[in-house]
Amino acid sequence: MNIPQSLTAGDTWSWTDSLGDYPASTWTLTYYFSGPAKFSVAASADGDDHAVSVDAATTGGYKHGSYEWIARVTDGSTVKTIASGELEVEPNLANEAIDHRSFNQRAFEALQAVIEGRATNDHLSFTIAGQSLSRMSWDDLLKAYDRFKIAAANDAGGGADRVFIRFGRP
Secondary structure, three states: OOOOOEEEOOOOEEEEEOOOOOOOOOOEEEEEEEOOOEEEEEOEEEOOEEEEEEOHHHHOOOOOEEEEEEEEEEOOOOEEEEEEEEEEEEOOOOOOOOOOOOHHHHHHHHHHHHHOOOOOHHHHOOEEOOEEHHHOOHHHHHHHHHHHHHHHHHHOOOOOOOOOOOOOOO
16 A cells, blocks of 8 residues: 555645555545544546545645544445555644644643633633632642643753752642
């Protein structure tokens, strides 16, 4: 199978498979993808080869992430899964903003917004360890804030050579 290991949403996807046991003159090839979304791609016959082509407008709507795929052929009465694998659909950066902050950084910023009194509804409904921020006690909120501040600094590479000392709160 000639399917790439990585494809980009918003690009035209194309590849050709030559399957000696399943020529396109007799068999139809379809790829089925399962991951952040489900979709399928049918190949067309190019002589005895199976030509796959998906236009950019179609792939632009695909969600990025890791997908498992299977390749199936049918001759109208028999269906066979002939291959499987994994691939990564890269984001369509022309249309999609990607948040590269770590979970710890996002949690730290949400906690900071609550403490500063500028939380949005998204922040107020943010949950940590099954507890909503709007239901956390002030002490729990401050403990979580300190914990995620340190974790976010470590994620950013700022904590490996630093020692943190806290005074006043257990």
